[in-house]
Structure formats: C-alpha cells, structure tokens
Amino acid sequence: MKETLLLLVPIAAEHKALLLERFAVLEALDSAARAAAIAARGADIELVLTNGTVGFTAAEIAACPQLKLLAAQGAGYENLDVAAAKAAGVLVCNGAGTNDDCVADHALALLLASVRALPQQGVALRAGVWRDALPLFPNFKGRRLGLIGLGGIGLKIAARAAAFGMVIGYHNRRPREGAGAATWFDSVAALAAWADDLVVATPGGAATKHIVNAEVLAALGPGGHVVNIARGSCVDTAALAAALKAGQIAGAALDVYESEPRPPEALLGFDNVILTPHVAGWSPQSIRATVENFIANVEAWRRGEALPTPI
Numbered sequence: 001m002k003e004t005l006l007l008l009v010p011i012a013a014e015h016k017a018l019l020l021e022r023f024a025v026l027e028a029l030d031s032a033a034r035a036a037a038i039a040a041r042g043a044d045i046e047l048v049l050t051n052g053t054v055g056f057t058a059a060e061i062a063a064c065p066q067l068k069l070l071a072a073q074g075a076g077y078e079n080l081d082v083a084a085a086k087a088a089g090v091l092v093c094n095g096a097g098t099n100d101d102c103v104a105d106h107a108l109a110l111l112l113a114s115v116r117a118l119p120q121q122g123v124a125l126r127a128g129v130w131r132d133a134l135p136l137f138p139n140f141k142g143r144r145l146g147l148i149g150l151g152g153i154g155l156k157i158a159a160r161a162a163a164f165g166m167v168i169g170y171h172n173r174r175p176r177e178g179a180g181a182a183t184w185f186d187s188v189a190a191l192a193a194w195a196d197d198l199v200v201a202t203p204g205g206a207a208t209k210h211i212v213n214a215e216v217l218a219a220l221g222p223g224g225h226v227v228n229i230a231r232g233s234c235v236d237t238a239a240l241a242a243a244l245k246a247g248q249i250a251g252a253a254l255d256v257y258e259s260e261p262r263p264p265e266a267l268l269g270f271d272n273v274i275l276t277p278h279v280a281g282w283s284p285q286s287i288r289a290t291v292e293n294f295i296a297n298v299e300a301w302r303r304g305e306a307l308p309t310p311i
Contacts, residue, residue, distance in 0.1 A: 003298070006037060006064075008050040009073050012284075015291045022295060023047065038063050047071070049294055052094075052204065052231075053260075053278075055079025061088055069301050072311075073290045074099055074281055075153070076231065078204040082311055092311040093297045097152055098289040099281035104156035106280035107199055107229045110253035111161075113274055114225045115140070115197065117251070120271055138196075138223075141165030146195030148188055148211060149202030149230065150176050157199055158182055169194055188212070192219035197227070204231025212236060217243040225251045229280040232257040232264075241266040244273065255280040 005023035007016075019025050026041055028034040038045070042063040050056050051073040058081040061067060070085045072094040085092045113119065117137045124134055145161045147154045147170040155178070158168045168182040171191045175184040185191035188211055192198055198220060202208050212226060212235040220226070226249060228235050237258050243249050244267070253274035257264045260278055267273045297307045 003046040003068075004041065004044045005047040005049060006041075006045045008034060008048065008054050008056070011287060011291065015287050018288075018291050018295065019049075022298075047298060049073060050080065052076025052078050052080070055081075056085075057081055058084035061085055061090060069093065069298060071095075071294050071297060073294065076204060077311055078231065080311075091297075091301055091307060093294075093307045093309050094311055095290040095293050096309045098293045099283075099286035100153045100156050102283045102286040103153050103201075103229055103280045104160055106255060106276070107153075107157050107201070107227055108160045108164075110227045110229070110255065110274055110276070111145075111197060111199060111225065112140070114227065114251040114253040114272075115143070117272070119274060123271070142167065143196040144169060144194060146170065146185070146191040146198045147182075148191065148198060148200045148234075150179060150182065151201065151203075153229075154199075154201040155179075157201060188216050189219050192216045192224075193221075195220065196223060197225045200226070200228040200230040200234045202230050202234060204233050209233045210236040210239075212240070214239040214242065217249055220249055222247055222250060224249045225253065227252070228254045228256055230256060232260055237264050237266055241270075244270050 002024045005019060005025050007025050007027045010029050026037045028037040038060055043065060045064040046066050046068045048056055048067065048070045056070055061081060061084050067090050069091045070080060072080055074095045077094050082092050115138055121134065143166050145166045145168055147158060150170040150172050162168060169185055169191055170182050171185045171188050200212060202211065217239060240252060251272035255276045256278050293309060297309060300307050
C-alpha cells in the first residue's frame with residue numbers, strides 16, 4: 001500500500017509523476033489547502049515534502065501522528081521545526097547537493113550581469129546609445145570575490161569564479177578544510193573591506209539575519225556588487241536601498257528577498273539592481289534531482305537504512 005505524502009511545494013507534472021507512481025499524494029500549495037488537508041487527513045500522512053521557505057511547524061507535526069519522514073526539497077530547512085520532528089521520532093532530511101550546480105551557475109550569471117552592467121547596456125542600446133557614450137565596466141580577472149558561506153554551493157561558486165580569474169576570500173565561522181587558495185576572514189566586515197564583490201551563500205535563519213548590513217555595505221565600497229542567492233533575510237533590504245541611493249556600492253543582484261514572494265519595493269526603482277524570482281536552484285535537472293533524492297531517502301527509510309541526506 002502506498003504511503004500518504006503531503007506535498008507542499010509546486011513541481012512540474014513530469015516530476016510529480018515520479019511521486020504519483022510511488023505515493024498517495026495530497027497536494028496542498030497554499031495555506032488554506034494545507035490546513036484543510038491536515039485537518040481532514042492528518043492521521044493518514046506518513047511523509048511530507050516541503051522546502052525551507054514553506055516549512056512545517058511543530059503543531060502540524062503533532063497533527064500528523066503517523067508522520068515518519070519530513071523532507072525539505074532543497075538544501076534550506078530554516079522553517080522546518082527539526083527539533084519537534086525529532087522529538088516525535090520523525091526522520092528529517094533535505095536535498096543537500098541536488099541543486100548546487102544550478103545555484104552556482106545562477107550566482108555567477110547574476111554577478112557577471114551586475115559587474116558588466118548588462119541590463120543597463122541593453123537599455124542604452126535600445127535608446128540609441130552606442131558604446132562610446134557609455135562608461136567602461138570591469139572584467140572579472142583579478143577582481144576579489146568575497147563569499148559569505150563556503151559550503152557545498154559556496155565551493156562551486158568559488159570554482160566557477162576562479163575559472164574567470166577571480167581571487168577568492170570567504171567568511172565561515174571557522175576556516176574550512178579544502179578551501180584551496182581561498183583566504184578566510186574572521187568577520188563579514190573584514191571580508192567586505194577586502195573584496196570587490198560579495199556573494200551571499202550562507203544558510204538562512206536567526207544566526208545570519210541581516211549578515212549584510214549597513215556596516216558591511218559601507219566596507220564593500222563604491223565599486224562593489226552584492227549578489228544574494230541564499231535567503232532574503234541575510235540582506236538588510238533597507239540598508240541596501242540606502243547604500244544604492246547614496247552610491248556607496250555599484251550594484252546588486254538578488255534572487256531572494258525579505259518580502260518574497262512580493263518583490264522588494266525599496267529596490268524596484270534602481271537600474272543597477274537585478275532581480276530574479278527565487279529561481280537560482282530551479283532547472284529541469286535540479287528539480288528532478290531533488291525529487292529523486294526525496295525518493296531515495298524514503299526508500300532508505302523503508303529498508304531501515306541511514307538516510308542519504310539527513311538533517
């Protein structure tokens with residue numbers, strides 16, 4: 001008999017088919033549908049597939065007494081109540097590593113577009129402005145990239161940036177083995193003062209809230225660019241808007257926002273801000289990989305084996 005799976009994240013039909021083959025799927029993609037599904041079928045739900053933004057609460061865990069496995073689709077799990085799940089004997093896993101390449105690709109695309117001012121140059125061209133009337137924009141070789149977070153995604157961003165000839169620095173709580181030639185900084189402010197550009201690649205949550213703040217932006221300086229592919233909470237939106245307005249930094253490129261899914265109103269009027277709708281980890285390959293990883297975790301649970309990607 002198929003386990004009952006509560007699906008809280010939208011996925012394409014071709015990927016959902018992989019779940020429908022194996023599970024009895026309850027799809028609940030908004031808060032009303034979610035509450036109704038748990039109220040009506042909470043006693044049947046054995047599996048939950050959510051993500052770090054959508055999460056799953058202690059009250060919801062308590063309302064699903066047969067819950068065996070709680071999974072975050074991607075790497076982030078900041079809004080899953082992991083402690084409550086474990087206290088209830090529920091296994092918890094995420095999709096660590098499944099979309100790292102996609103996120104790293106997107107981060108470099110955002111950084112390149114921001115540093116080279118690709119959107120602004122496209123607008124200028126359409127307005128009849130030729131290159132001789134435009135300022136010169138830097139290339140990557142020799143620029144210093146500061147990575148806030150050097151986990152799996154951060155390492156892949158570093159490798160891509162190094163291939164462009166960038167010099168890599170990073171901030172973690174402590175130096176990381178396997179960081180190669182990258183230089184560790186003991187604070188984000190020190191990293192920003194050294195760097196030409198910053199990419200935020202750290203987990204979300206209370207510990208990293210506004211890790212990029214007014215002090216960090218001032219330290220980065222007027223030639224610097226900020227890219228955020230982590231969580232919206234990591235960047236102080238008001239401070240970023242103020243820094244852009246004052247010309248303290250050169251530009252920003254963001255895939256995540258404190259206000260999401262609403263766009264960041266304070267940033268919409270700047271032509272040197274690039275915005276994408278939290279899609280850095282989304283590609284046909286990466287979404288399929290997250291679903292296959294979830295299935296692999298369920299199959300390991302069925303066999304009584306260790307989960308491939310436990311939290």
